[in-house]
Amino acid sequence: MKRWQPYVPLLGIFCLALAVRVLYNLTVGKNYVAGFDAQAYEKIAFNIVREHCFCLNPSMPTVGRAPLWPGVIAAFDILFGPGNLYVRLFLCLVGTGTCVLVYLFAREVFNKQIALLAGILASIYPGLFIYDGWLYSESLYTFLLLAFCYMLLLLQQTGKYRWAITSGITLGLFSLTRPNGLLILGMVFLWSIIFAQKKILSWRSTTTSFAIICLIALVVVTPWTIRNYQTTHRFVPVATGDGFVLLGAYNDMIFDNTPFRGMWIRPSLTHPEIVKHYLGCQRECEVQQNSDYERYAGQWVLSHMSDMPYLLSLHFLAMWTPATPDGDLPMYQFPSRHSSQIVVGMIQTISIPVFILAAFGLIVTWRRKWRQLLFIYLVVGLTIGECLLFYGSSRFRAPIEPMLIILLSGGIWWVIFLPS
Secondary structure: OHHHHHHHHHHHHHHHHHHHHHHHHHHOOOOOOOOHHHHHHHHHHHHHHHOOOOEEEOOEEOOOOOOHHHHHHHHHHHHHOOOOHHHHHHHHHHHHHHHHHHHHHHHHHOOHHHHHHHHHHHHHOHHHHHHHHOOOOHHHHHHHHHHHHHHHHHHHHHOOHHHHHHHHHHHHHHHOOOHHHHHHHHHHHHHHHHHHHOOOOOHHHHHHHHHHHHHHHHHHHHHHHHHHHHHHOOOOOOOOOHHHHHHHHOOOOOOOOOOOOOOOOOHHHHOHHHHHHOOOOOOHHHHHHHHHHHHHHHHHHHHOHHHHHHHHHHHHHHHOOOOOOOOOOHHHHOOOOHHHHHHHHHHHHHHHHHHHHHHHHHHHHOOOOHHHHHHHHHHHHHHHHHHHHOOOOHHHHHHHHHHHHHHHHHHHHHHHOOOO
8 A cells, every 4th residue: 555655646646637627628619610710620640531632621721720630530530439428528537637747747857745735736727727628739739748747847857769769750740730839949949058057967968969859859750741842842841820810810800899809810701812812722833822821910910010019028928818819619619618717716716816916936946947937938948939920829829838837836945945
């Protein structure tokens, strides 16, 4: 019995997190119907299974989406048939894994008591579990990104290259989940330079580790890049899509008094003539479409430079809004349900205190725990930068939600355990 005692807290976190997520899916998410991006993922998965083609529309291969998440949905389609319940139950396990990683990370950096608190907070924090009932890629990406951070921490503390290998695999996987995942390589490079300059790790160790991570990540991603080149005859590492996002974020309607003010408006509304030009776009022109969308967005920015500080401030504020006005979330699909109202109330009540306490935790851990938390600081900074560049949304904040819980826990550690 004593042999199992060290694992009791971990098992408790696992059971609590899983129970919360399953309950959320069976109440708030009951009869959930995928829409918007989630519907696109389902269509691609359907065509993978039925047409043996990575296509949004039958017989029209696409490079507009990263492949891993539609591939996962397709696997569940093959195993259990159409329907999204089993996929959402899989996301319950993914989200539970994220909570377990929060516990492990906090235990490694702080202590067992703080780790238990962090795990419990992650289990019940709505900013994490709402994505485990939604067929977007956020839940899977968040888990893989946090797993990468944890493996990098273990690499830093042990110096064993097996953690560089697993880090490279994980980086490749989350890059195939969302194409901006490859930007994390820049953070790894910066992390390596800082650690080598501060003589925390030797230049040889950091250089070798960075090379291993890069090489393995590229090995994971390259087959898909080759597929994209064969499809479009253009270099597309993972997927296009930046142009579509930028065109919706930078346009003449973005300051209109709507719930999406300063966020994102569908290009078919902002630039109908441009979108109409590309209707029925196939293969090669998909990349050109993305480039043209980027160009139009860039031209708008250059002609509205005086408005940019205000617009960027709206992006920043929208990023820290507790919940985005996205009607596809389960609690917004079924707003009259008592369970949905409870979750919405939790989001509005809990989110802002979490943000404030996480900011406090970041400040007070900077001096004593910066070595263990440096990469989390870098990822949080990168995510804020991406939201400023594209647009702010609570959905874009999703990958750093578990990191906010870790930083919050660091603040509590500083208050309770740090000797005066």
